[in-house]
Amino acid sequence: MPTKPSLVAIALLSATTLTQADTAAYVFGHGTFGTPVDGTLAAIGDFDNDGRLDLVGVDAVTSTVHIELGQVGGDFLPTPIPTVLDDGTAPVAATPADLDADGNLDLVVVDFECTPNADCGPGSVLLLFGLGDGTFEVGPKLRTAPVPIEAAVADLDADGLLDIAVATAGSNILSDAPGFVTVIANRGNRDFKGVGDFAAGNGARGVRAAQVDDDGVLDLVVPQSPSLSNDAIAWLPGIGASRRRPGGRARRRAY
Ligand SMILES: [Ca+2]
């Protein structure tokens, strides 16, 4: 006996010109996704330049980044495209941006290799340069302060090249060890160089580049974990990379 269409499917049919075959992908408002893979949804962007958004998944256990390519109608290709990283690389977050300005989206992958309650050494981010078809060329692994959490990409020194800021939680993710933002400058031709680690208060758990004080220079905003900090947020006023002193004390204020 044929299954009775749901009310949602009927509503969609009445509102659009979808055929019965199309509705399978739209019942309850969801598209059809590829074969499930372990990991976490980390980012969204168009990685094959077809005008449709694709999904980025990261799996720290298998050291893999997956791309689910978006298709017509909100569906995704049945099989996600894996990029397998070196053993020991533990991707936990990814930020999309065209770092080398070749027209293909790239990824800054946060590599978090520290267990809770352990005192951790420096962390890293790994650059993946997009080839425009959902695959990547593995680029350099760049040092950060301990326990990287999240990366932001913006032109912090206004030279026309996208730079990287990485929020780090400090040497122990569960302690009140001070966090930092590691700033990495883009020098062009896929050449990146660390500028320094800037104090970002206790419990740093992310970073955004934004214009906070209208001085024309991008600033960094760092949300903080309430359980580890008296402030809700740290503000690192941008003064231009060449004038920043690594380890210099950042101005902070609570919002
Ligand atoms: Ca796409």
Ligand SMILES: [Ca+2]
């Ligand atoms: Ca690129």
Ligand SMILES: [Ca+2]
């Ligand atoms: Ca720049």
Ligand SMILES: [Ca+2]
């Ligand atoms: Ca500013």
